[in-house]
Structures are given as structure tokens and as C-alpha cells.
Amino acid sequence: MTDFLCDWASARSSCLTKALLDSVASNGATGFDIYYKYLETCMLFDTDLNFSALCRFGLTSKEIVSRYQFKATSPSEEPAHFSFFSQHDVNRLGSLQGLEIVIYTYDDCNYPGRLPSHLDRRFWKSHFETKNAAELARRRNRLTLFHDFRSLEVNKEGANPRAYYIVTCKAPRRLYRLLDDCDLDKHVRPWFSDGGRVIDARGPSGRVDFLSACDQSLTSHETPTISDVPVAEMASASDFLVINRPFLYDRWSQLYAEESKPGCFIVVAFCRLAGKSPLVRMNVSPPVANFRFTTLAVVSSRSGESGPDEADFVTPDTVVLCIFADRFVCQLSDAYRLGVAASLLQA
Amino acid sequence: MSGRADYEERGQTRSGRRFAQANVGHYGSVAELLRHHQRLLELESPISLRYFRVGRDQGSLLQATLRFSVQHSNIRQSLLVHFTSLFREHVEGSRTGFEVLVTFNAVLGTREGDSFSVFYGHDYRAGNLLGASPELRYGRPYVVRTLADVARLPVRFDFEALANAHRHSFAHSGVRVERFLNIVYLVYRFMPPQRREIRRRQLRN
Numbered sequence: 001m002t003d004f005l006c007d008w009a010s011a012r013s014s015c016l017t018k019a020l021l022d023s024v025a026s027n028g029a030t031g032f033d034i035y036y037k038y039l040e041t042c043m044l045f046d047t048d049l050n051f052s053a054l055c056r057f058g059l060t061s062k063e064i065v066s067r068y069q070f071k072a073t074s075p076s077e078e079p080a081h082f083s084f085f086s087q088h089d090v091n092r093l094g095s096l097q098g099l100e101i102v103i104y105t106y107d108d109c110n111y112p113g114r115l116p117s118h119l120d121r122r123f124w125k126s127h128f129e130t131k132n133a134a135e136l137a138r139r140r141n142r143l144t145l146f147h148d149f150r151s152l153e154v155n156k157e158g159a160n161p162r163a164y165y166i167v168t169c170k171a172p173r174r175l176y177r178l179l180d181d182c183d184l185d186k187h188v189r190p191w192f193s194d195g196g197r198v199i200d201a202r203g204p205s206g207r208v209d210f211l212s213a214c215d216q217s218l219t220s221h222e223t224p225t226i227s228d229v230p231v232a233e234m235a236s237a238s239d240f241l242v243i244n245r246p247f248l249y250d251r252w253s254q255l256y257a258e259e260s261k262p263g264c265f266i267v268v269a270f271c272r273l274a275g276k277s278p279l280v281r282m283n284v285s286p287p288v289a290n291f292r293f294t295t296l297a298v299v300s301s302r303s304g305e306s307g308p309d310e311a312d313f314v315t316p317d318t319v320v321l322c323i324f325a326d327r328f329v330c331q332l333s334d335a336y337r338l339g340v341a342a343s344l345l346q347a
Numbered sequence: 348m349s350g351r352a353d354y355e356e357r358g359q360t361r362s363g364r365r366f367a368q369a370n371v372g373h374y375g376s377v378a379e380l381l382r383h384h385q386r387l388l389e390l391e392s393p394i395s396l397r398y399f400r401v402g403r404d405q406g407s408l409l410q411a412t413l414r415f416s417v418q419h420s421n422i423r424q425s426l427l428v429h430f431t432s433l434f435r436e437h438v439e440g441s442r443t444g445f446e447v448l449v450t451f452n453a454v455l456g457t458r459e460g461d462s463f464s465v466f467y468g469h470d471y472r473a474g475n476l477l478g479a480s481p482e483l484r485y486g487r488p489y490v491v492r493t494l495a496d497v498a499r500l501p502v503r504f505d506f507e508a509l510a511n512a513h514r515h516s517f518a519h520s521g522v523r524v525e526r527f528l529n530i531v532y533l534v535y536r537f538m539p540p541q542r543r544e545i546r547r548r549q550l551r552n
Contacts, residue, residue: 042398091435152431152494241427241494274439294434295493344493 014075016084016167019175024097024163035070035079036062038096087272087292090147100160103147104184105273107169111142115168115176124182141189144273150326151237151269152294185325192270192291192322193330194337202327210234213329214267214321220257237323240267240296249301256319264300264313268293268332268340270324288339293322295344314344373462377454377525380463387452387465387528390416394429404540409437410478411445411534412469414452417527422502426532430497437536444492445534449501450479451509452529455522466517466524468531478533482516485509491534504530 014022014031021031059067071077082089094101108115116123130136146167153159164178178184190198201213211234234240253261272292300313320332320340332340374380381388392414399408413429415422430445438444450468457463470480477484489500510524517523 087439088436095432095436149435152435238427238431241497242423292439295495297495 015078016173016175017078017082018075020084020090020093020165021079021082023165023175023177024093024099024101032066032070032072034093034097035082036065038082038093039065039069041096087147087149087274091149094149094160094163098160099163100150100153101147101163101165102145102150103165103167104188105144105146105169106166107142107144109170111170115174119166119176119178119182121182124184124187128187140187143184143188144191145188145270145325146273147271148325149271151296151323152271153236153238185327188325190270190322190324190328190330192293192324192332192336194333196331198328198330200327201323201329207233208235208327210237210239210323210329214252215255217321217329217331218252218257218265218319219255237267237269237296237326243297245297245299246301248297248299252299260317262317262319263315264298264318266295266314266318266320266340266344267297267299268295268320268322270322288335291336291339293336293340295340296323298344314341316341373464375461375463377456377463380454380465384465384528388416390419391425394432401537406537406539409534409536409538413532413534415530415532417504417506417530419530422530423498423500426497426500426502427494430491430494430534433534433536434494437538443536444490444496445536447489447491447500448477448479448533448535449485449489450531450533451483451485451527452531453483453527454525455517455520456525457522463525464522465528468529469533478535479531483513500532502530 018031021034023031025031025034066072069080071079082093084090090101090103093099106115127139128136130139150162162181164181164184166176166178166184168174186200197217199213199216201208201210203209203212234243249265252265256262270291271294274290274292298313316338318337318341320337321329322332322336323329331337374383386392395412397410397412399410401408411429411433413426415425419425433445450470452468453466455464455466466480466483468480468483470478472480475481477488485501485504489496491497491500504527506527509527513524
């Protein structure tokens, strides 16, 4: 079952930010309660304090926040200090509520007929099971990841429950919360991929191994053969943060299909499409600057605590592997690869 | 009023009487000192965050303090967890990160061994721009631009060599480092004003 949350244009609508706040509220709480709880973490005064000295109407702090910060009287107006379009704010809200928030965008600009108000598992199943290959590709192109920090969960054992959302691009934008896991990850189009293979790190048994997936994406062979000692399975993207990198460099240098070996390999995780612009028009590739990749590792032959700076090994021909949607690995296309290398060189 | 007179006055005033019991600065033995500073013995303390406003509409400074006991066996993993949440919740864009200073909390004692106190590496003294006390600061400031840079932060220390290296730091006070209690990572990030604020300021001028 899917919950239809907001329609920006209709009279009963609220803005995306307030709709998001409403959607994470539980146990009879409202979006404003969540917003107040969010602000409370940085408030230094007592909840019941009367601000008669500051405000001639003698309002309490809660009333002031409701009237002036949350702007409760104008539902379509964005609240202050919190925005749907800020990755920080969404992540802080997630950690406050113990949720891992994942947002997809769906480009309904040229979609014949608006999306229905209930997008359940059956809808997506039939949506992506059309026999017409061209139509299927078109539909898949419409779906993309907007906010996804699942790869940056260090402690996978204690991972928070997921909250999946879909936001449409055509004004008036709609926000949906998926109440069941529709597994849309396998349908998202990675704009940033080089058009080659996208490897699913989840094997037939359901176990995730990112190291094998990286191995496969670097070689032209279907099943890479490695003659060295086996290494531990890497079940999470954050495992790359602690791996023995010189060893990994030797391994990947053997596998890399090209003649010349790069000075280093970079592993990044896709996190976010930045700003509001990607929501406006999705049928053009967003510029490199609008992508937020987090560098997980710069894998070079010599790196470590006392070694040279890893950025010294980065060159324009560096290969960049990207982990996205918590289970897929691909190589970045040239524009994004150069963008990642340039950001490390400029930093 | 001199510092000595200030200290003696403590206990005479109404608030001073109340706080004097808690604010005992010196102890007769290390065991007694540690009994009154149990929290410093915890393996790891929760992350502490502070925001400072810089000038008038000039942005703000985020300061996070991460404190670990010297007995902690896996500081690297804990640092990764903390920095992951810092990156998730405070860094926008991929070209910036955090500046990290490493300092220590230590027990200082007189040469006679009759008085002991705690020296905190986190220092708010005026004129000390770095925030870490110069007496116990470790190395240069480290820059963590990406999560991968956390691997470059020092986590293992030779405390005997450190105590030896800092033996002159407290020479003028007649005390020396008895033992190290905590490793403290001070994490800073300057956050410039948002574009909206810059525009508003331009219009005002």
C-alpha cells in the first residue's frame, strides 16, 4: 500500500517539507510536533517559558515556533530552518526519528495521465513489466534516486528501518510514501554510469558482496579469476573505509581490462541529487555539480596513516567505481569521473 | 583581583559555597582524583556539538568534540561512525570537510607527589585560536575532506614518549604529566552564510 501525501497545487495541499514532516510523525503526533522536536535539539530555553518580555502577546516558545518558524497558518509556505531540499535536514530528521530516508524522483512531465494516488507494489510490478522494450526503457528512465545515504550506514547490524518516498517532477509536485518495500532500486536509471555493466552485489543467495561486484565491474570477463589469497567478504559500502588499500590496488590492477594501469582507483557512493533543479526537468542529464558523491576510498599502491596524501595519486585517467542504491556497482562515465577526480585534486 | 584571591573567595559567596564542594581542583592522590572524575574514565563519550556565530552574518563555526579513553581498543572504528554522521548531517557539497585537532586530557602532579589535578586539552583561553591547549596539542591540524581521510587521523600514541616530549610544558608551574586519561579530537567546520543571507546583506548595504 502507498500513501499519497501531498499535492502542492490543490487547496488542501501543503509544501513538500511539511508533507515530509507529517509523514514521519507517528503515535498521534503531527508534522509540527516533529518540527518542534527537531528544533528542540538546538534550543537553549525551557519549553514552557513565557516570552512576554520579547513578545507583547505573551506567547510561549511553542506558539512562537508554530506561528513564525513553522508558519502553521500558511500550509503551502516552507518552514524556517528545515527544508526537503537540504540533505542535512532530511538526514537529521531521519536520525531524530530512527529512520533511513530514501527518496526517488519520478519524471511525470510527459507521462500520459498523472500517477494514481495509490502506488502499491502491484502498480510498480505492472509498470515495469511491459513487453515493449522501448517503453520499458522509457519508464525506467523516469525513475531516479534523489536522496539515498544507505551506503553511509557504518553499523549495518543496527540499521534503521527504511522510509521510501517518491516525488514527482511536474508541478504541482506530489510526494508519496511507500509503505512497503517495492524494490524500486533495480529499476532506477544511474545517470552517472558509463553505460557499461551495472553489477548487482547481491548474489542469488541474497548475500551482498561489494568486493566481488567491484572486481566484476573492472574486468571484461564475466567471472574474474583471481590467483591471490581470498579476502573477507565486504557486505557494506563502508567496509571500503577500513580495507587494506595497497593489497586491493594489486588485486584490481590485475583485473583491470585496460592496457595502462591507473595510478589509483576511487570508490565513491552516490548520495544525493543537489538542489531543486533536478526535480524540474529530468529528461536531461543533470550537471556534474548537481551530484553528491561521497568518497569511500582512494585505492593506491602506497597509502596509509603515515604515507603520502592519497590525492597525490589521483589523475584525470583515474577509474571511479560507484556504489549506489545500497547494492549496485558501476563505473562512472567520463564527465562524472573527471568531476570526482577534480574535486579531490582541488580540495 | 588575583587568581589566588579569587580562589580563596570561593566558598564565601552564596553560589560559591554551593559550587565549592564540586569544584575541588586538587587531590591528594591519583585514586581520589579518578574517583571524582569517573566520566573521564568512560571508554567513549557521546559526541558534543557546538555552533558559534562568526561576526555579523559572516557564517558559523561548528565544533564537535570526540573523547576516547586511552584504554579504547578500536578508536578508528568509532571515529568512522562519528565522522559518517558528521558528513551526513553537516557537509553539503564534496569539496569541503573538517579540520581536526588532537589533544589529550591528562593528570598532572607535583614533583613531591602530594597534589594532583586534571589538565584538559580543550582550551577556551582568550588568544588561543586553535581551541586545543598548546601544552598538550598533538602534531599539526589534520584535514578530513572525505570519509576516506579518517584513516589518516592518528589513533595510536606512545604515551611514554609523549609525556617525555611534554615534560617542559608545565615546568613553570612545577608540575609534570603523571598519566594520560583521554584522547580528544576537536573537529571544526566553518559554515559560510547561505546565499540568501549574502543577498540580503548586499541589499541592506
